[in-house]
Amino acid sequence: MGHSQLGATIVSATTAIDEAVRDGMTLMVGGFGLVGAPLTLIRALNASDRKDLTIISNNLGEPGKGLGETLRLGKVRRAIGSFFTSNPEVAEARDRGDLDVTLLPQGTLSEAMRAGGAGLGGFYTPTGVGTLLAEGKEVRELNGKRYVFQEPIRSDVALVRAHRADRLGNLVYYKTARNFNPMMATAADVVIAEVDAVVDVGQIDPEAVVTPHLFVDFLVIAEDTL
Amino acid sequence: MGHSQLGATIVSATTAIDEAVRDGMTLMVGGFGLVGAPLTLIRALNASDRKDLTIISNNLGEPGKGLGETLRLGKVRRAIGSFFTSNPEVAEARDRGDLDVTLLPQGTLSEAMRAGGAGLGGFYTPTGVGTLLAEGKEVRELNGKRYVFQEPIRSDVALVRAHRADRLGNLVYYKTARNFNPMMATAADVVIAEVDAVVDVGQIDPEAVVTPHLFVDFLVIAEDTL
Amino acid sequence: MNEKELIASRAAALLQPGWVVNLGIGIPTLVTRFVDRNAFCFQTENGLLGVGPPPPADRVDPNLVDAGKRPVTEQPGAAFFDSATSFAMIRGGHVDAVILGALQVDECGRIANWAIPGEPVLGVGGAMDLMSGARNIIVVMTHTAKDGTPKLVRECTLPLTSLRPVTWVVTELATFAVDGNGLILRSCAPGVSKETILARTAARCRDGEGLDQT
């Protein structure tokens, strides 16, 4: 998203979803299960009328929780992730024909997001060679070892969860709530970061910034937490 | 390198070079010019009798300084980097037939190191397509855009420069002296980190560690600084 | 010691001090009970090197969990990182060992542990990445399924997790090493005869040198 001024814009979760998300879009949503998931933004998404979404996220929450509720509301057309087993309703929705599911190994999923954010055309990973998940994919031998080709993954919007932001949009994360969020923040046209607090510029150590501010468009203060 | 115990081993620069480096090896050496170069380790390398080395480094120092001295001493058979123009003796050595030079775009060089450390088989980058530096390389169209294939880069030994280490080997860096060092620390069989200070375990913020300790084998206290 | 603890304790004995170890869900998490935590460093693929023991109930931090989503703590000298960095470590061969469960092991030492029979294939997580990158792979599992069906089989009927064979297979009855030619019976659990093991093993295996009971 173009910036008309330096610094991320602080908005409500409802405004962020209204402004950024459209029917049919592809959304990245952070979190390993509910840990590190942007629960306030997901609630605003669930309360909106947005539908027909492709969700890229490690999981689809738990039944009725987080993205699990998004699924229940029928807003998700397609899910791309690594572990949907924690929500049995994913299998049900797929069996009903309401949901298309793409499964990737977790390391391939996270690396594909990084590649998407880094302007790469794809990469070769040894993970999954010769398994069901490599079926139909290009396999290539390089220096005597076999690898699967993986394309980069990008999205229209990323909903990420961080710990603190400064007013420019620099982000730091909290413990294992970091997980997929930093890669997602690089791989979307619009990035909305839900944070516990927004601090003054200069309050985050420049050596410890995980997501530099140029990746972040909107900041939303977290209301829902684990 | 196998670890027989948790924690990196603190040794002198001379011992580190003696133990880890052999004639004919490939070495990664950190630094953007002399900034972030492990000057103490380079001095020990220069004082050793090791020769016939392949050096992977953005530059080969300046004339007679850092890796520039290593070159003068005739220890370098091949150099892989992005900007050798800062040391005119590189061109002279090449013209004499004493040095083989491989030039990569800086982003491709750093990404190839990361890929080497991350177990990838290679990646496609848009950088350099249609230029002299892509000659002889695989070019592939992916989603309507052309990319050059780049293989991962690894080395036998990496000589890196960090700011502080804890006794386990966790590393943090200092300002723009970080540059290539973190990737190199992931992409070598043996990693020797030259640091300003070694602190007790627990003195580095777990959220701010840049190179986790599992990558680091030896720690050397810096004696030569800019 | 129950059966699971027995398996975990036998797997623990295979770890070498100084190793960085990733633990899967289930029996693998019991391994920490049988090692000196200070001699090892535990990695969890959701982004922590230096996993400490579970906290007391009143000190649970919901944002500090392992890959099984159970509350953990961080050891001194820990480091947090993102998922891409975590799997770069794993694929890149920087994790010395992974200990994980399996549903089946074939006679080449290859495992099936991600797709459950009769259930939709909707979760793989980090299993394939760990199988591709960990330096040593230790499988821990009960020797047979609950109905007595051997889990060490000639050929896996379930989808393979990787074409790469594991390093060790540890059950409550035996420990098998794996080399280029397949499974090698390395040791029998105390009081378990070789005949008992072979009777419950469908995969062909060779006797290791100096086969002992430990």
Place this chain on the structure above:
Amino acid sequence: MNEKELIASRAAALLQPGWVVNLGIGIPTLVTRFVDRNAFCFQTENGLLGVGPPPPADRVDPNLVDAGKRPVTEQPGAAFFDSATSFAMIRGGHVDAVILGALQVDECGRIANWAIPGEPVLGVGGAMDLMSGARNIIVVMTHTAKDGTPKLVRECTLPLTSLRPVTWVVTELATFAVDGNGLILRSCAPGVSKETILARTAARCRDGEGLDQT
């Protein structure tokens, strides 16, 4: 204002407030003199977002430099990162503009700026990455070489830096935009006639709408 400052000031006028900008070596570094530093954020590919002005001589930190290895400072809200992360930003389209020098520009708007004639080709640095990834590319250069030879040419005789055309070309005489059909003369510097510009330009170019003198 000397010739280089004139070019820098004209390039500065093309920047939009809020942009993240990477500055090459030479004339590009002069651009900061003509912008409100608070309205922009400067990135340097050796690992810093939030480059501040050069420090006074007694406060130089030899480990805080830009890609030209000149001492700089860090702005409040800066971030340091490694080279792979820096080029991920650049290639990934997260840097709004790069301002760089060129030896030649062809009539498609493609540039040659890394291999110097008669010298061994031993340095490319980040030029090709910046050309592949920056959202806008602004070339700043003197309109002709010292001997009067045009730098805007039909075809580059020097090796191209990228197949991608730049966005703008700014000289002391004129500013050119680039579209899919090539160079467009957008503005002439004060007191410079269109005829003067064309006489010193070997590349074919079209007149922009409302061609003015600014």
